[in-house]
Amino acid sequence: MRQFVVIGLGRFGITVAKILAKKGFQVIAIDSDEERVRDASEFATIAVQLDATDSASLQKIGLKDVDAAIVAVGENISASILITMICKDAGIPTVISKATNPLQGKILAKIGADKVVFPERDMGEKLAESLASPGIFDYISVSKDHSIMEISAPSVFIGKTLGDVDLRAKYGVTVIAIKHKVPGIDEQGESTFSQEIIIAPTSKDTISKGDTLVVLGKIKDLERLKGLI
Amino acid sequence: MKKKPELNDLIEIAKFNFLSSRYEAAINIWKNALKLSPNNPQIYYNMGIAYESLNNLEDAKICFQKVIELQPENKQAKEHLENIVGA
Numbered sequence: 528m529r530q531f532v533v534i535g536l537g538r539f540g541i542t543v544a545k546i547l548a549k550k551g552f553q554v555i556a557i558d559s560d561e562e563r564v565r566d567a568s569e570f571a572t573i574a575v576q577l578d579a580t581d582s583a584s585l586q587k588i589g590l591k592d593v594d595a596a597i598v599a600v601g602e603n604i605s606a607s608i609l610i611t612m613i614c615k616d617a618g619i620p621t622v623i624s625k626a627t628n629p630l631q632g633k634i635l636a637k638i639g640a641d642k643v644v645f646p647e648r649d650m651g652e653k654l655a656e657s658l659a660s661p662g663i664f665d666y667i668s669v670s671k672d673h674s675i676m677e678i679s680a681p682s683v684f685i686g687k688t689l690g691d692v693d694l695r696a697k698y699g700v701t702v703i704a705i706k707h708k709v710p711g712i713d714e715q716g717e718s719t720f721s722q723e724i725i726i727a728p729t730s731k732d733t734i735s736k737g738d739t740l741v742v743l744g745k746i747k748d749l750e751r752l753k754g755l756i
Numbered sequence: 757m758k759k760k761p762e763l764n765d766l767i768e769i770a771k772f773n774f775l776s777s778r779y780e781a782a783i784n785i786w787k788n789a790l791k792l793s794p795n796n797p798q799i800y801y802n803m804g805i806a807y808e809s810l811n812n813l814e815d816a817k818i819c820f821q822k823v824i825e826l827q828p829e830n831k832q833a834k835e836h837l838e839n840i841v842g843a
Contacts, residue, residue: 568801600810662811679811680811693830694761708809710774710776710777710779710809711775712771712775713832717802717805717832718782718801718802718805718806719796719805720805720808720809735777736779736810737777737779737809737810737811738808739811755841
């Protein structure tokens, strides 16, 4: 069974630890704060209070079987760098470190972090995109030039098939999924809906009112599509 | 003489329209039902679901907030509101 160590149990770290534990993985949760460790002990396999910048203390808890470490102490830059180095030196195969700014990210990458994540930046990007265009529900950056966007189906598409709207030819983007709501009545006799997701829809699939289109494309092409929302 | 629609009739017709994916029609009927029974949490809840089905999250939010105001213990309305607001 895969084993993870999460160092730093602030908002980001505790969320990662909780979800990994919920998915059935073994999680070692570490923080220097007693209260955070106590909270984590409710779901983590082991929750330990220690100063992770102390290499000897960290080694004592035994990291040799850990598959991946998540260093979630981004705000304390020197601590995040030191802990990342300790984890790499301990031989943990994958070390993922949180950064709060690009310079910190570059340093973490240089000293051996296998992946650097910027949760605040990523969330800020998503929020700005959805504020700029209210019809955008989610926005995922895939590469420097490509993104995935979840958009409310524009009214001009309703009742048409994907073949009719031909987004690939007209905008150079691909609809990779359609989230479709199916109306129903619940046990109490009130209105409800279930969500049906059509993955890799074909040209024959119809776009209905209330559908969400998951669209992949170059950022500049998605920008053109936004004009329809 | 034309009989005025009863509240229960309007509710059933609105639900029928909703089930047939005629969301705007359902919403209009819910609005008429509200004229007969203002501050009715059931009407606001169903209207919220119809708005949410249309991806009109702003109006859906207003409806679910009204349900919670009228019926603070309504779990389903709280869940839908959390879904929309994100917390």
